[in-house]
Amino acid sequence: MRDWGDAVPATEVVKLYGAAWSVYVRIVRLALEEKQINYDLVEVDVFAATGVPQEHLKRHPFGRIPTLEHGDFHLYETGAIVRYIDEAFPGCKLQPTDPKARAKVNQIVGILDAYAYRTLVWDIYVERVASTREGRFANEQVIAAALPRAGVCLSELARLSDDRGFLVGNSVTLADLYAAPIFACFMQAPEAGPLMDGCEKLIYWWQRFTTRDSMFRTQP
Template identity: 50%
Template sequence: MSSLVVYGAAYSVYVRIVRLALEEKGADYLLEPVDIFADEGLPAGYLERHPFGKIPALAHDGFRLYETVAITQYIDEVLPGPALMPEDPRARARMRQIIAILDSYGYRPFVWDLFVERVRKPQEGAVSDEAVIAQGCVDARTCLKALADLRGEGDLFLGDRPGLADCHAYPMLRYMQLAPEGSALLEEAGWPLRFLEAMDRRPSVAATRSPLEPQD
């Protein structure tokens, strides 16, 4: 039996993207805890797995890999289970474009400017920076519009079954939804709420719930 280890923390957006892909493949894997925010710092030797000190990293039967996009595409190519990437080259290019947009233009406003600034900072006794949130709303709206123009007609990004674009978008949009400003932007756009609801029905989402989400 093959051994799959994901190094990271359950609160991490990028770790959850990898875990969603693994769950959608029906893969068995171990989540080996690496807390980037631990007072004692990264575990000894972790920089050998990820020289930039970020999470996630993957080990598959001795093969080491870091960078989420490389990991999720590798997972899809080597593991049995439903395909998470479209066959058609244009649809596959669209998938990669959506993922690149999420990384380059979505992650910062959705997660840092809205969720961290509005939700996490007050929870940790810090004061939210309203200017950061205001600019985050502008940038998030631009990104949601770009994504709306590229996605298909259904509730998920491309097609009827979850794929890598959906695994990439869900953790970012879910955190954004926890900030009132983020929730309002998602409602204004409409389609992200249908997307989140469709993904919320997936066992993969339940199996990877973040400890930073409300626990009900």
């Protein structure tokens, strides 16, 4: 939590319900940090042994995180939340106004949401890296099946991205904010090295983006 002075009126408190480990919660936190919006992160354990807490199911009937509260306005679904944050608050613009650049941002966000998150985070990072922490063996079949899909995700992201330090254009957009938490997990897996071979634009982007203040402040 940070104090950003007058950036947001005191009456409009921003509360983000979720957990610091979550990729989707981090996407929203990155948006809040990049726009320098003060917020409280309220911890919710959706994997509690007793199930998703009842009070959270009222906020999110599907039992997921994150959810956002801004004054008396409530929202869930990361895509809706980050676009609301971008449009309702002052600060840097996270969506280009040029229709083609904006479409490209939305296309990259769609790829990350629909294909890359499951493949790079769950099938590769969770199986290879988190499994060790959890004291279990990696499921090699899951990882092997994910590798070709990961290759398609990465080559498409590389093909669609610009090489000016950000995925689209020359300033931070929702495309970067969706990609960074996914890459923060995936890049820890030994599979990332060979898979990133030939994706120089993505490597350059990751090396730069990972050093941003917002990335440090949202580290799980």
